[in-house]
Amino acid sequence: MPNASLVIANWKMNGNRELTKTMSAALREKLNQLQQVKLVICPPFTLIGELANQCYYDDIAIGAQSVSEHTGGAFTGEISTAQLQEFGVSYVLVGHSERRQLFAETDKMVNEKALATVNAGMTAVICVGENKAQRDEGNTWEVVAQQAKAALANLPKEQAGKIVLAYEPVWAIGTGETASPEQAQDVHAKLRALLVEQLGAIGEKMPLLYGGSVKADNAAELFAQKDIDGGLIGGASLKESDFVAICQAAQG
Numbered sequence: 001m002p003n004a005s006l007v008i009a010n011w012k013m014n015g016n017r018e019l020t021k022t023m024s025a026a027l028r029e030k031l032n033q034l035q036q037v038k039l040v041i042c043p044p045f046t047l048i049g050e051l052a053n054q055c056y057y058d059d060i061a062i063g064a065q066s067v068s069e070h071t072g073g074a075f076t077g078e079i080s081t082a083q084l085q086e087f088g089v090s091y092v093l094v095g096h097s098e099r100r101q102l103f104a105e106t107d108k109m110v111n112e113k114a115l116a117t118v119n120a121g122m123t124a125v126i127c128v129g130e131n132k133a134q135r136d137e138g139n140t141w142e143v144v145a146q147q148a149k150a151a152l153a154n155l156p157k158e159q160a161g162k163i164v165l166a167y168e169p170v171w172a173i174g175t176g177e178t179a180s181p182e183q184a185q186d187v188h189a190k191l192r193a194l195l196v197e198q199l200g201a202i203g204e205k206m207p208l209l210y211g212g213s214v215k216a217d218n219a220a221e222l223f224a225q226k227d228i229d230g231g232l233i234g235g236a237s238l239k240e241s242d243f244v245a246i247c248q249a250a251q252g
């Protein structure tokens with residue numbers, strides 16, 4: 001039986017005002033059947049206000065796809081934690097592989113962004129994952145552990161409740177090539193142990209999400225794994241019927 005508790009939509013640089021309406025309406029219709037699953041949507045910055053208005057009366061949380069590690073000032077193109085919070089944002093994706101690869105975000109920046117997010121009272125969804133070459137060379141866990149440890153550096157234990165980890169193998173993102181449930185569970189179990197080692201008993205309860213080509217037809221099997229507590233969904237979060245089906249798979 002799936003035991004997933006958190007499903008996060010990452011629209012990336014997709015979507016428009018219309019999608020904020022149709023997606024929130026589609027989810028609203030099913031919310032009473034999805035009570036065990038926390039739903040979060042991370043639209044592009046410009047759609048956050050509109051989506052927050054659409055979801056105001058629903059139990060759907062709003063997330064941002066990134067945030068600045070700085071609190072304000074001369075950082076053209078950036079956005080601060082306070083500016084996000086003013087629009088009702090309560091989750092922030094941190095260290096997504098696209099940010100790391102395409103926008104040169106380093107482990108140090110990921111750590112600073114995660115700390116800025118939790119210190120502001122929001123939940124940081126820290127993304128980690130190996131690329132194809134790293135997996136083929138047998139370095140998956142080494143890479144993932146190093147990213148996770150760096151991202152969690154200096155995190156006060158009492159803030160651990162505001163951290164979610166998302167394992168996203170880079171080779172599975174947007175490729176249609178999903179990690180098998182066994183491959184994903186293997187990494188999740190190791191991440192669970194790492195969290196317990198670093199943060200103590202709360203590590204047992206911290207949500208661990210899987211992301212990478214999660215679709216309506218493979219979600220249930222992934223979510224049924226012991227240490228997979230939900231999903232970070234890209235492409236399939238842009239179509240109402242697909243995303244609703246994934247959320248239903250999480251509910252079980």
Ligand SMILES: O=C[C@H](O)COP(=O)(O)O
Nearest residue numbers: 010173174212213234235
């Ligand atoms: O943030 C979401 C992940 O990058 C997964 O994207 P995807 O579901 O399109 O593979």
